[in-house]
Each structure stands twice: as structure tokens, then as C-alpha cells.
Amino acid sequence: MRGAWLTGAVCGASLAFVLACGGGERASNAIVVGHVASMTGDTATFGRSADQGMRMAIEKINAAGGALGKPIELVTEDDRSVTEEARTAAQKLIQRDQVVALLGEVASSRSLAAAPEAQRAQVPMISPGSTNPKVTEVGDYVFRACFIDPFQGAVMARFAVEELQAKRVAILFDFKQDYSVGLAEFFRETATKLGAEIVADERYTSGDIEFRAQLTTIRAAKPDAIFVPGYYTELGLIAKQARELGIDVPLLGGDGWDSEKTIEIGGAAVEGYYFSTHYAADSDSPRVQAFVSEFQTKYGATPDAMAALGYDTALILADALARAGTTDGAKLRDAIASTSGFEGVTGKISMDPQRNARKDAVVLKIAGGKFRYHKTVSAE
Amino acid sequence: MENLLQQLLNGITWGSIYALIALGYTMVYGVLKLINFAHGEVYMVGAMTGYYAAHALGVASTPSLGALLLVLLVSMLACGLLGALIERVAYRPLRGAGRLAPLITAIGVSLLLQNAGQLVFGADPKFFPALLRSEELVRVGGIAVSNIQVAVLATAIALMAALQYVVRRTRFGRAMRAVSYDAPAAALMGVPVDRVILGTFVLGSMLAAAAGILVGLSNPKIDPLMGLMPGLKAFVAAVLGGIGSVPGAMVGGLLLGVIETLVTGYLSSTYRDAIAFVILVLILLVRPTGLFGAPQTEKV
Numbered sequence: 313m314r315g316a317w318l319t320g321a322v323c324g325a326s327l328a329f330v331l332a333c334g335g336g337e338r339a340s341n342a343i344v345v346g347h348v349a350s351m352t353g354d355t356a357t358f359g360r361s362a363d364q365g366m367r368m369a370i371e372k373i374n375a376a377g378g379a380l381g382k383p384i385e386l387v388t389e390d391d392r393s394v395t396e397e398a399r400t401a402a403q404k405l406i407q408r409d410q411v412v413a414l415l416g417e418v419a420s421s422r423s424l425a426a427a428p429e430a431q432r433a434q435v436p437m438i439s440p441g442s443t444n445p446k447v448t449e450v451g452d453y454v455f456r457a458c459f460i461d462p463f464q465g466a467v468m469a470r471f472a473v474e475e476l477q478a479k480r481v482a483i484l485f486d487f488k489q490d491y492s493v494g495l496a497e498f499f500r501e502t503a504t505k506l507g508a509e510i511v512a513d514e515r516y517t518s519g520d521i522e523f524r525a526q527l528t529t530i531r532a533a534k535p536d537a538i539f540v541p542g543y544y545t546e547l548g549l550i551a552k553q554a555r556e557l558g559i560d561v562p563l564l565g566g567d568g569w570d571s572e573k574t575i576e577i578g579g580a581a582v583e584g585y586y587f588s589t590h591y592a593a594d595s596d597s598p599r600v601q602a603f604v605s606e607f608q609t610k611y612g613a614t615p616d617a618m619a620a621l622g623y624d625t626a627l628i629l630a631d632a633l634a635r636a637g638t639t640d641g642a643k644l645r646d647a648i649a650s651t652s653g654f655e656g657v658t659g660k661i662s663m664d665p666q667r668n669a670r671k672d673a674v675v676l677k678i679a680g681g682k683f684r685y686h687k688t689v690s691a692e
Numbered sequence: 693m694e695n696l697l698q699q700l701l702n703g704i705t706w707g708s709i710y711a712l713i714a715l716g717y718t719m720v721y722g723v724l725k726l727i728n729f730a731h732g733e734v735y736m737v738g739a740m741t742g743y744y745a746a747h748a749l750g751v752a753s754t755p756s757l758g759a760l761l762l763v764l765l766v767s768m769l770a771c772g773l774l775g776a777l778i779e780r781v782a783y784r785p786l787r788g789a790g791r792l793a794p795l796i797t798a799i800g801v802s803l804l805l806q807n808a809g810q811l812v813f814g815a816d817p818k819f820f821p822a823l824l825r826s827e828e829l830v831r832v833g834g835i836a837v838s839n840i841q842v843a844v845l846a847t848a849i850a851l852m853a854a855l856q857y858v859v860r861r862t863r864f865g866r867a868m869r870a871v872s873y874d875a876p877a878a879a880l881m882g883v884p885v886d887r888v889i890l891g892t893f894v895l896g897s898m899l900a901a902a903a904g905i906l907v908g909l910s911n912p913k914i915d916p917l918m919g920l921m922p923g924l925k926a927f928v929a930a931v932l933g934g935i936g937s938v939p940g941a942m943v944g945g946l947l948l949g950v951i952e953t954l955v956t957g958y959l960s961s962t963y964r965d966a967i968a969f970v971i972l973v974l975i976l977l978v979r980p981t982g983l984f985g986a987p988q989t990e991k992v
Contacts, residue, residue, distance in 0.1 A: 352815040392815055487962065516961050521911035524702040525956035532695045532834075545817060549913055556826050556838040557698075577819050577913070 346405030353393025365622025420444035465498025548577025707949015713926035716896030732923015738904030775897025809916030820908030934985025
């Protein structure tokens with residue numbers, strides 16, 4: 313009996329301690345910004361890179377006096393790369409942390425899960441890297457700092473048909489991810505319009521590890537190129553299995569490949585493949601080079617596109633806060649919407665009436681175990 | 693035609709992994725009439741052990757057949773111990789408590805291992821080191837056979853042959869069959885039932901570990917929740933073959949792998965998982981004893 317009482321007391325005390333620690337420590341005057349991010353799970357590098365980029369930007373902003381004379385504090389909530397958890401993470405940040413704005417997610421399906429929460433609470437949300445058009449259609453409080461997939465899909469379709477001279481193209485997409493479904497659709501549309509034939513149209517599910525069945529069907533269709541608009545984890549496995557089956561035509565993809573893990577998983581199998589993304593770390597633009605070297609000093613790694621977009625996203629928000637002169641949701645929303653000609657690492661950012669950033673895309677080639685700048689495709 | 697043959701090869705390779713896991717389900721069911729739902733997690737631990745063993749033994753970046761066999765051995769031993777531990781801690785205390793209690797415990801152990809796995813290994817996927825450098829071995833017509841596929845198939849076949857030998861030709865195998873046939877009678881004849889059950893768990897877990905290593909070799913992404921789906925699929929395979937029947941689990945696993953591959957290759961991967969479970973329902977309706985299971989008469 314006595315033992316039970318003691319255990320209860322210890323549990324109660326430790327619970328109180330944990331609760332006390334959870335709430336405290338916040339600088340009382342800070343502007344709190346939330347970040348819904350995949351810090352773990354299948355697309356962990358997206359969340360981590362974006363978070364690093366944002367934190368680096370916020371550190372600079374705070375060193376220069378913060379926004380509205382107050383420091384910005386970033387609270388990151390992990391959604392473990394799970395679609396349903398992005399909604400919960402957004403709810404937590406909005407209700408528990410009372411954030412003035414929400415940054416994230418990178419994956420479109422997860423942004424689509426989080427966005428209705430931001431819209432309902434009238435908290436402005438900026439996604440660094442969700443390219444599916446539906447994301448910003450959720451409502452007028454939802455923005456993105458990147459281009460959208462009708463553009464990205466067309467870029468890669470043009471690249472396949474015009475530059476690689478592909479007449480027969482195959483598609484292998486992830487039908488559980490809005491990003492992949494959308495990008496495949498826009499690619500299909502443009503490629504067909506340019507006169508290429510879609511000879512195989514296969515699908516997989518996020519989390520799959522066995523792709524030999526689809527790849528065998530694709531191989532039988534004898535394509536000149538294969539478009540795989542998925543995320544890097546599956547891509548690495550797909551590339552390996554494709555090579556094992558003797559498929560030697562190039563695989564093409566979108567910004568979902570932009571992670572160092574693509575090379576870690578795919579190894580020699582991803583050599584010679586191409587993908588479109590938001591920026592090239594080896595670009596000779598002084599703005600990019602300054603960002604890359606600062607990032608390398610801070611984190612000891614080359615920033616990928618999500619890191620660059622995360623950095624830009626935080627700066628766009630700080631810029632809008634300064635112009636709004638308040639953290640009030642409606643006024644902040646208007647300020648973000650009027651962002652124009654903002655010079656970011658990933659290009660010049662202007663919000664269009666649909667709250668999308670119109671920006672150029674770059675095509676990178678994987679060669680010698682590195683992403684190498686191949687060309688820029690203008691948004692105009 | 694060559695396309696079909698390639699798909700069959702893909703399917704048999706994939707199915708041999710299901711078969712190895714299914715064997716553990718079926719053997720434990722044989723001796724204990726228990727569906728050990730923690731079995732998929734043993735497979736996960738097998739893959740994880742292989743990952744850490746390869747790095748600890750320094751063979752992660754030096755692909756060779758010896759490296760593969762070494763990692764396979766370490767992982768099988770570790771999972772054999774884990775299987776014994778699970779039986780001793782979670783199931784033996786419930787012996788004679790009816791069939792529902794151990795079933796619920798099995799689900800508990802499964803959840804425990806999944807969550808402990810996330811805690812210990814981290815929730816991020818890991819990438820299994822390439823213990824063999826993948827290369828196309830032969831190409832017959834249009835059929836590409838890679839050394840990885842050969843290694844997976846050869847290991848699976850060798851293990852299944854070894855298991856058949858143990859079950860059919862050894863004293864332990866005879867004791868196992870006796871317990872499976874009638875445990876109380878076997879006990880009266882002096883068969884150490886508890887020890888036989890423990891040994892069955894060890895054997896089944898070792899096969900699951902091997903499946904984990906083979907999947908790491910051919911599909912090198914592993915994570916703490918990887919056991920969930922293959923665990924369920926292997927259970928379907930065991931029921932398909934006739935739960936309790938060792939050859940049934942082998943055939944059931946291979947068949948399920950081939951069916952999944954053909955559905956993915958010729959219909960759409962959208963139906964793949966659904967079909968596996970439709971098969972389960974159909975078997976339970978049409979032939980509940982599975983392909984190889986003998987119809988049992990209830991003893992009165």
C-alpha cells in the first residue's frame with residue numbers, strides 16, 4: 313500500500329515537472345512562428361533541410377534586430393512524414409503555441425492536410441516546397457515560395473522530348489502522393505502534346521520497396537526515357553532495381569529527388585539521371601554562393617533545394633511582417649500576398665494572384681555522385 | 693513470353709521472402725495453435741540486426757559472399773534468442789489459459805517491438821549495406837537474372853531444405869511433429885513439450901531473421917515498421933498453404949509472391965494488397981484448411 317502511494321507520488325511529481333518544462337522558457341516578447349516538418353520518416357531530409365534553412369535565416373533576422381523589434385522564434389513540430397499527422401501538427405502549433413504564421417510542409421499531401429487548419433484559424437501559411445496546384449487553392453491564407461507542377465511537369469516533358477529526343481516515354485508514379493499524381497499528369501499532358509507516346513503508365517505506393525514487377529512491364533514497352541516523379545527514398549530503390557533488370561535509359565524526375573539521400577541510396581544506379589528543381593548549389597550566382605558557403609560553415613553540408621526554399625520562406629515572412637507592421641493574421645496575409653520582386657536564393661519571388669511564386673526551374677544532372685547544374689528553364 | 697518469365701522470376705524471389713516468414717507462423721501454430729502476431733517484428737529485428745552487424749563487423753562497404761553469410765549467421769542467432777525470449781516471457785506463462793489470452797499478448801508483443809524499435813533504431817528508414825555488388829549474372833533472351841536474385845533464392849531454398857531435414861529426419865523434428873499432432877499425448881510419452889515449443893520459436897525466428905537479411909539485400913530500405921505488412925502477408929501465405937503445414941507455408945509464400953507480382957505487372961499495383969486479402973477471405977470461405985492442410989475432426 314505504502315509502495316503504491318510512493319510510486320503515485322513520484323509519478324505525479326515527474327509529470328508536473330515535465331508539464332512545467334514543456335510550457336516555459338519562451339522569451340515573452342518573441343514572435344512565435346510554427347514549422348510543420350517531416351523531421352523523421354521516409355522524407356526526413358525535406359523537413360530537416362527546410363528547418364535548417366529557416367533557422368539560419370531567422371538567426372540572421374534576429375541578429376539584425378528581429379521583426380517589429382522583437383526576436384522571431386521558430387517552433388518545429390514533426391509529422392514523421394505521415395499525411396494525417398501534418399494536420400495534428402498544424403493544430404498543435406496554432407492552438408498550443410499560438411503561432412502568428414505557419415511555415416511548411418514540403419510534401420504536397422501533407423501541406424493539403426495542414427492548410428485547412430491554417431485557413432480556419434486565419435493564420436497565414438507559407439509552404440516552402442509544395443508544388444501541387446491544389447495546395448494554395450485551399451484558401452486565401454495559404455501561400456507557397458515555389459513554382460507549381462503544371463510548370464515543372466512541362467519543363468521535364470520538354471526536356472525529355474526536345475533535349476533527350478525521347479519518342480516513347482514511360483511513367484512510374486506514386487499514386488498515394490498528390491505531388492506525384494499531379495506531376496505525372498502534367499508531364500503526360502505536355503509530352504503527348506509534343507508528340508511523344510506514353511508507352512507505359514505504372515504506379516506504386518509510398519513505402520513500397522519492390523518495384524521489379526512495374527519495371528519489367530516498363531522494360532517490355534521499350535521506352536526512351538522513364539519519368540519517376542516520386543520522392544527520393546523510393547527513387548533510390550527504383551533506380552537500383554531498374555539497373556538490375558538491365559534498363560539503361562535515363563530516369564527523369566522532379567524536385568522530390570532533391571536530397572543527398574538520392575545518391576546515398578541509389579549510388580551508381582542514379583548516375584546520368586536528370587531532375588528539375590528550384591535551385592542549383594553549384595550555380596555561379598554570388599547570392600547562391602554566399603548562401604551555400606554560410607550554410608556549409610554552419611551545418612557542414614551542402615544545402616539542397618529544400619534548405620534554400622526554407623531560407624527564402626523565412627525571409628519572405630520577415631519581409632511581410634515588416635511591411636504589415638503587425639502580427640495580425642489578416643494584415644500579415646495581405647502583406648505576404650503583396651510580396652513582389654523579393655530577391656531570394658531560389659530566384660526572384662513575386663506572389664501571383666493564386667498565391668504561388670512564379671520562378672524559374674533548373675534541371676540538374678546526377679554525375680560523379682553529385683548534382684550538377686545542367687540548365688535553367690525560365691518561367692516566362 | 694519472356695516478359696512473363698521475368699515476372700515469374702521476380703515473383704518467386706519476392707515470394708521466397710514471404711515463404712520464410714510464413715514458416716515461422718505455421719510452425720508455431722502447429723505446436724501451439726497460436727498465431728504469433730509478433731512474428732513480423734522478429735523479421736524487422738532480423739533486418740536491423742543485420743544492418744548493425746554489417747557495420748560493426750566492418751563488412752558494410754566490402755561486398756562479398758562471406759560478408760553476406762556472416763551477417764546472416766549473426767542475425768539468425770540474435771533472432772533465435774529473441775524468439776526464445778518472447779516465448780519464455782510472453783507465451784509460456786499463459787500456457788493453458790485458453791487461446792484468446794496468448795493471441796492478445798502476441799499483438800502486445802508486436803506493438804512493443806514496433807515502438808521499442810522506433811525508440812532504439814529511430815523512426816527514420818535505414819539503408820541496408822550492399823553486401824553483394826549487384827550485377828546482371830546472365831541474360832537468357834530478355835530475362836535478366838541478377839546475382840542478388842540468385843542469392844535470395846539460393847539462401848531461401850537452402851534454409852527450407854535444412855528445415856525439411858530438421859522436421860523430417862531429426863529427433864527434435866519428430867518431437868515437434870508429435871507435439872503438433874497431440875501435445876498431451878506427446879507429454880505422456882515423455883516428450884519435453886515446453887522445450888519443443890521453445891525450439892520451434894527459435895527455428896521460426898531464425899527463418900524470419902534470414903528473410904529480413906534477404907529483403908535488406910534485394911530491397912535495401914529497412915525501418916521499425918517494416919514488419920507490419922510482410923507479417924500480415926506471410927500470415928495470408930501460411931493460411932493459403934494450410935496453417936500448420938510446413939510445405940504449405942513454402943508453397944503459399946511463393947504463390948502469394950507470384951500472384952502479387954503478376955497483379956502489379958499486368959493489372960495495377962493499386963490492387964496488389966487488396967488481392968492478397970481477398971485471397972485470405974476466399975480461402976477461409978472455400979477451403980479453410982488451405983492447400984495442404986488436412987481437414988481436422990474435432991476430438992470429443
